[in-house]
Amino acid sequence: MVDTFLSVPEFFEGEIGESLQSRTETLSLFRELGPPDLCHALKTNGRKDLGSYHYVSGVDASSSATLATYITGLSYEMEHNPSWYSSKNPYKLKGGVYCCFNAFSRVDLRVEVCIPGTVLTYVLNARGERQEATPELWQETYLSAVLRAILYADDTNYRLAGYRKLDPIPTMEHELRFLLAAENLFFKGWQLGSEPEVQVATIVLNHLSSGILKYFGEASRWEQAVNLFEKLWSREPDVATLVARSYLGMNQEVKAVQIMHRALHQNPNNYVLLHIQCDFLREKGKLDWATRLAEQAVSCAPSEFMTWSKLADCYVDAKQYSAALFTLNSCPMFTYNERDLHRLPQAVRTHLPIRPLAAQSKLLDEDSANDNETDVALLRLPAPALRGTFASAYKILTKLFSQIGWDELLKCRSEVFVMEEEYRSSNTNENDVQQQESVGASDTMQRPVPAEFASNQEPGQGKKEAGHWMSFTEKRLCERWLDNLFMVLYEDLRIYTIWRAELAHYQAQSMPFHKTATDWEILGELALRLHRPVEAREAFLECIQQKFSPKAYQRLLEHCADANNVEQTLSMALHLTAYNYRWYADSVYPGSVAMNLFKLIKNEGLSKVSNTLISMRPPQAMLRLMQKQYFAYAQEFRIPGSQY
Template sequence: MVQPAVPEVVEQDIYESIEARTEALHGLRELGPPDLVHLIKAQHKSGVKEIGTYHFVTGVDASSSAALAAYINTLTYTIGENQIWFGKPQSWRITTGIYCCYNAFTRMDMRVKVTIPGSVKTYAVDERGQEHATTDQMWLETYLCSVLRALQYADEPLNKITGLRKFNPITSTEVEHKFLDAAERLFMKGWQLGSDPEVQVPNLLTNHLTTGLLKYIHTTGRFASGINLFEKLRTKEPEIASLLARVLIDADEEVRAVQLLYDTVKLLPMESSLLDVQAQFCMSKGRYDLALECAKRAVNSAPSEFTTWERLAQVYLRLEEYELALLTLNSCPMFTYTDKDAPKMPSPAKIHLPVLPESALEEMNDDYDARNEPVDATLSKLQAQHLKGTFARAYKILTEICKQVGWDALLKYRSSVFVMEEEYRQEKRSSVIAIRDADVSSVTSKKSTDGTPPTPKQNGETSEPAENGDSSTGETAEGGDQVKDPSPVIEKPEETVAPEEVKSGSDDNKAEEQPKQPEKYARLQNKRLCERWLDHLFMVLYEDLRVYTIWRAEFSQYKEQSIPYTKSALEWEMFGTLAERLHHQTEAIEAFNAALKIRFSPRALTGILADQEARKDHRGALNTIIKLTAWQYRWYSEFSTSLLYSIRKLIEDEGAVKVRSIVQATNLPQSVLDLTHHYAQLCAAFRSSGSDG
């Protein structure tokens, strides 16, 4: 199988990339950045000085120093003799290569330095830059970390890290056995690797190791291997049964999964992971009443975790209990998003990005630069496209509620469960008036007892001009906003009262001093204060809906008048993504197709592929997969978990022979088709369902 080309980032000063990586070691908190390969190259001509280049890589076998040295050795043939260097054929000779692979268990960088010709030196560098000797245990940990990084970075945007090569870390059942053996031996230390940003505290069941294992099993369909692994681990820790149950359900062995959950819950009745699996399974069967009880118990078991609250909100959403869904969403603990450990490198002197001829498609335009493409400011400023972690998942639930009930009904549910600013001010004024009336009555009663005639109240004594002025101003401002709103169909949400305003209210202290006052804020006692982040998400959703409504209105108007609706490809991508966020699939596909008519768009193709798979359009899906595979190879990636999963499911439905025939019948270059056949060969190597033929 042809390998991706080798990108090279040229350093201004030799070894500056190695120094930058050493300095960044103390700031790494997760699995670490991709492996760094540094090369020193010289030309055969005398007098030409050496240059330093580097690139990043994932998926290389990091089980020993010999394996890493072998990778550097392959580069001497790939980018050595007769290399096309910035459009000109040149002969380079690699004199030194350093391979850096991060060990997230020991927080050390494992390095192999190869001198060509000459020796191989192996050492580890800690956070202080000091060198240490390596051991077999450290190499075992490094190997496991490298595989998990390859799975984690497999579907990252290709332009996120410049000069990144991606390889498949597990290409056969023998390599799989090696990976699962390492995972079994280090499973109890998996919490040290960190976890996804939606998890507050990594533990035995929620960490990067378990996430990587489940992702690998789900992608490749190697359910028997996963079941054997978790069966052995379950004998040590019973709560691992939740992971085993997830694999059994994914493998369509639901009876075994239910029996396992039943037996384990009797042993561990308050294990949140077991309860969450139960809730998810009941939801998949449409038994939301049963899922509700499981989700409630999971929240009681792990109230500080986002995932349990998220599941409960999803159950309320399916039960059409929208007010309870909003209240549950408001109670979700939100965490600051932590991105993957990304390399931080100094500015390069040059960047060499060669094109692999075997992946060339005519519709791919290498001269395209997104920075030169016009984009409407209203689209680029939409904040929803930048949401990540818990905030992105909470926003998805909010958009699902809006899709089911509509924006106006959502605002009504919001005002019925949360304290709105205007009603809080009105209730506050009413309470103050009631307190003052009580004061006046007590004074009048006392003076009447003393024989003194009561003093009449002055005009306007019971009014609150400052409060009324604020309210009037607020209404005027709000009315002004509505007049200026270019989309009057979408009502702008009112503001909720800020929690700090309630806590710092001066009238509260005064009210507490009155022993016989009327009940304060009686109408608000059944309402909650809306968290600021949720209040912000309502405004984010409003902006999404406003822009979407304007777009669809303009599009319809142009269509009725038979006038072409002209937008750039990037704008059509943004429109498609916007429609996806709001769960308007038909409009999203329409926008993605419009983008593809202008230029090649991997983002649009990804959205179209999901729709084709949902509609069981296997021929169209395969055509899309071929193009995406070629795009991946163009940018130095031979491995994508999403594409491998799509191919596996197609083979499972149609059979390997039919899938190969459809691919071969496509009117595209044979070299491009061979890249897609590679995924089918992987499925055959893993003996996936449907690949026997």
């Protein structure tokens, strides 16, 4: 095509500017960090104009000049398109608009470029009114853009077609700019919102603090985080939680304990700090002490999901299973809000070019498997649809199941909650009720009999004033959402049991066991949910034998990196890097591939990891890309292990 970019994705508009209008109309709906940046391009061949757009993140949004440079740089993509020269009326870039959402002030900052000619910068609020772009708004916009790139690097909700990802912090100079902006705006971070498990964002629990911790923590570069947080600590005592967490990341435990001790004397009700101390003690095997701290955190913040879920998790570790189930039922659940995205008008044409290096890698073969016969029962499993607090609660429930099994879990459930038959008739014969509630033989599974539930029960209901604060003298009603999670777990276990029984049967008969690649991918995720890592790895390996699956490769990458298997980790990283590059992700870090490779470099040293990759003799294009991206980045930012 003579009107397309060589290596940049595009969605062509039916009416020029309709993507910008759609974004304007949905500005009032954005609640947290906002959507990815939108770049609109206007092209002309002298007789006809065309409008197209694409999503992008990682572009330096610190000034109108940097955003204008991104737009004008698209001209290079057209001027070097080979088909350009074969046309009598080639299209040229006439101009463009770059849109970047300011998550602090809830406005859209836009830069309009005319080629050649002027650059117009303005701010658009939720009412569609234009405002001046002040230096303060620019800094907020810049930091918002960086945080989106950091926090949503691997977010499945942001796996959008035509989404171009660039490095948000490509050099140390850019990192200094990020640190300065983070310091200046730190105490406004609560305005950005927080993770879905947090009910009320605070100074230390918000997207800004999470972005800082993720950026420095996943690369094991905690010193920079400590330097920033210690400066802020002098202005706000609660920042001690972030200082202590960073020192623990550096393995300076004595320093961290001293900070926690001092901070808790100043504010004994700091539940975030109590949680950090709780996790520290759990790692040391001091489960009783950790549980007492988790109980104290619940008393400090009884309306937060995090405090109740942490306590339930501690009870599971301490093998107090009835208490764990009782506490899990007390968790206040929040409605999950989807990530900020806006629906754009249907594109009349889509251009998703394959970049030459991606084709040269020879590592992608996504169409080698026919998944038309994917098992419908697998596709209908409800667990993958869980989000936010419900997904977190389900993890605790599956952890409890993995320790005591299905039979004991149902028994524990009937001891804690009023069962339906008990509720309906107190004169029911006790043996009959127990018979209805029990499961069958070990090779079968019955659906759990419903517990009686209450949908509007207050968190902590049933808490006793005398004696132990969590008393179980009476059964309580089961929340509707927890009753539903038991059914979700039942479906997971039913499918898992069928899978393992069928596999054992075929193996006993020395017969091949056939599943589609998508079946294997879903089964791998199912096994992970049920804490069966060996079976999960087997399923993911079966999956990638049939087709390229980024999800399966991602799970195997994590497994191999945790096992410190250098060659296998590099193999998985090669495939994922080729895939990411194919889909316009030029960013190195943050991201799971970089994080797992940096873990290897920290443990084994950069020289060994680099030499191992060379010895594997990957395609030259991929070898150069890996060296240029991850290894050069490790040296530039002095990742631990890069010096040897």
